[in-house]
Amino acid sequence: MSEAVTITDIDAAAARLNGHARRTPLLNSPFLDEIAGRRVWIKAECLQHTGSFKFRGAWSALSALDEDTRKRGVIAFSSGNHAQGVAMAAARHGVAAVIIMPSDAPQLKIDNTRALGAEVVLYDRVSEDRDAIGAQMAEARGLTLIKPFDAPMVIAGQASCGLEIAAQAANQGIDTAQVLVCCGGGGLTSGIALALEARAPNMTVRPVEPEGFDDVARSLRAGRIERNPALSGSLCDAIITPQPGDLTFPILKRLCGPGLSVSDEEALRAMALAMLRLKIVLEPGGAVALAAALFHKEKIDGEDVIAVASGGNVDPALMTRALALVDT
Amino acid sequence: MSEAVTITDIDAAAARLNGHARRTPLLNSPFLDEIAGRRVWIKAECLQHTGSFKFRGAWSALSALDEDTRKRGVIAFSSGNHAQGVAMAAARHGVAAVIIMPSDAPQLKIDNTRALGAEVVLYDRVSEDRDAIGAQMAEARGLTLIKPFDAPMVIAGQASCGLEIAAQAANQGIDTAQVLVCCGGGGLTSGIALALEARAPNMTVRPVEPEGFDDVARSLRAGRIERNPALSGSLCDAIITPQPGDLTFPILKRLCGPGLSVSDEEALRAMALAMLRLKIVLEPGGAVALAAALFHKEKIDGEDVIAVASGGNVDPALMTRALALVDT
Numbered sequence: 225m226s227e228a229v230t231i232t233d234i235d236a237a238a239a240r241l242n243g244h245a246r247r248t249p250l251l252n253s254p255f256l257d258e259i260a261g262r263r264v265w266i267k268a269e270c271l272q273h274t275g276s277f278k279f280r281g282a283w284s285a286l287s288a289l290d291e292d293t294r295k296r297g298v299i300a301f302s303s304g305n306h307a308q309g310v311a312m313a314a315a316r317h318g319v320a321a322v323i324i325m326p327s328d329a330p331q332l333k334i335d336n337t338r339a340l341g342a343e344v345v346l347y348d349r350v351s352e353d354r355d356a357i358g359a360q361m362a363e364a365r366g367l368t369l370i371k372p373f374d375a376p377m378v379i380a381g382q383a384s385c386g387l388e389i390a391a392q393a394a395n396q397g398i399d400t401a402q403v404l405v406c407c408g409g410g411g412l413t414s415g416i417a418l419a420l421e422a423r424a425p426n427m428t429v430r431p432v433e434p435e436g437f438d439d440v441a442r443s444l445r446a447g448r449i450e451r452n453p454a455l456s457g458s459l460c461d462a463i464i465t466p467q468p469g470d471l472t473f474p475i476l477k478r479l480c481g482p483g484l485s486v487s488d489e490e491a492l493r494a495m496a497l498a499m500l501r502l503k504i505v506l507e508p509g510g511a512v513a514l515a516a517a518l519f520h521k522e523k524i525d526g527e528d529v530i531a532v533a534s535g536g537n538v539d540p541a542l543m544t545r546a547l548a549l550v551d552t
Numbered sequence: 553m554s555e556a557v558t559i560t561d562i563d564a565a566a567a568r569l570n571g572h573a574r575r576t577p578l579l580n581s582p583f584l585d586e587i588a589g590r591r592v593w594i595k596a597e598c599l600q601h602t603g604s605f606k607f608r609g610a611w612s613a614l615s616a617l618d619e620d621t622r623k624r625g626v627i628a629f630s631s632g633n634h635a636q637g638v639a640m641a642a643a644r645h646g647v648a649a650v651i652i653m654p655s656d657a658p659q660l661k662i663d664n665t666r667a668l669g670a671e672v673v674l675y676d677r678v679s680e681d682r683d684a685i686g687a688q689m690a691e692a693r694g695l696t697l698i699k700p701f702d703a704p705m706v707i708a709g710q711a712s713c714g715l716e717i718a719a720q721a722a723n724q725g726i727d728t729a730q731v732l733v734c735c736g737g738g739g740l741t742s743g744i745a746l747a748l749e750a751r752a753p754n755m756t757v758r759p760v761e762p763e764g765f766d767d768v769a770r771s772l773r774a775g776r777i778e779r780n781p782a783l784s785g786s787l788c789d790a791i792i793t794p795q796p797g798d799l800t801f802p803i804l805k806r807l808c809g810p811g812l813s814v815s816d817e818e819a820l821r822a823m824a825l826a827m828l829r830l831k832i833v834l835e836p837g838g839a840v841a842l843a844a845a846l847f848h849k850e851k852i853d854g855e856d857v858i859a860v861a862s863g864g865n866v867d868p869a870l871m872t873r874a875l876a877l878v879d880t
Contacts, residue, residue, distance in 0.1 A: 503864035536831035
């Protein structure tokens, strides 16, 4: 299989996802438009199965495997959202999923992954080598690794979100807009960028990251892959990765505008406004694109901006903390 | 205009709403299925414009007026959700809206209604006669009254939600189910019942109310309209009405199954589970149908149940209170 992802691959992934993934709505609110100084459209991917876009890529990758390979089961490394996406996609295909998770992952995500039918194997981030653990299990049981972002069928699956954005924006008469995407390893961002290149070529994708963890923005500026100096210390844990992927970065470099970054507090405020004005729940990492649209408007161009709200798997304590920031 | 609402009226209302109201998603979660002991499908009407189904009826009524009448503006009495629906529908038609609200309505709802462009007139529930205030303003300015539920074009608009439920359930292969609807005056409930009578005749609508404010359930049992003994003392303020409507009750009586009722705490728990598992925000009155599906399963029949989540306009303090009930 070629490493390049084409619009044919994306259309095929969307066809495999049809009837299995949700077509999530494109929401808006006059109250958010007023804050942003332009029309803001929110692609509510938190309403996807398992609460994040990750189900798309997981389903795409699993459904693309030949049946004999798939029957032996799959394995994934994930701190949460990818884990849940793979777990549900595997369960619905009737095959086993082993998920290797750090032992300090949020309890809600560990519980959810187990409840979705996966076998969760915890490892210690400091003292254990997760790749060695995974490789050993994969070999012993014939499991196929489902990577979180740097794999063509995963990128093609996430790109189905971009096809929907193109169609839903056209439906609103919108042809030109910056599309802000919460960005970790770049699977969703590169997938959406590829879909829009083909179906809405006047749109420009811009990755959004947490301040201090802006490896993608720095890599885009430098023209080559740069790493994050640290991997903890942000509330936006879902989108903290060491560096952009080898497959995703060339796509991001070719297609994306400059990256944006937001503070944890801005992400929390965007969460609160999403609850109040859109009636959706976001996690901090899933709220950074909306936060950029609302609080960094001077860095954005155009009458319309589209923000992808990529996930909503957040503990009640953090929701409560976000709500405390809004004075009503 | 006849007082009867036909499927032709409903299809016509849906056509007028097309491109203006959102087609809200039908959501589900394996975690909620487990609690409910069957598959639970949530019609997320909290994602409608203005955060509740009320926009449908308001748009339907406004768009059905002749242009000369509409141009003079409209007036409505409402404690909140109907007010916001009428305000936005009027603003998008470019006409004035006067909203008569009790002075003790939640501040968020008063503010939102004003921000949506309406002129809000507050009255004291105890000492003032809202009907006299409204009649005087309507006459002086030639405003048309948009009733909250007991009007054919309003019922036809709310019924568009039922058309969507029929289509979305069929899409999931569901032909037979009880459909639980949060019920105040019965506009949404009767509208959905009429739509399903025509398009999904194996479905049965059941009204859901707050405990102690179950005028519809008691009226259905008695076969004639009964009143609530009180109009305050529930968190579910959005669906507290004195009694079912003269137009809605005969429809409810002809088409609905027995009513259900839930406690305030059950409504709060359903709100918390909706946030955690579906990533949607509900208000207590918009969560009673889901609460019945989750916590009164022994009173419900069938493999599938559909719960309409009718609104999400809730203050942060109450969201925080709901979140405190879930132990994670």
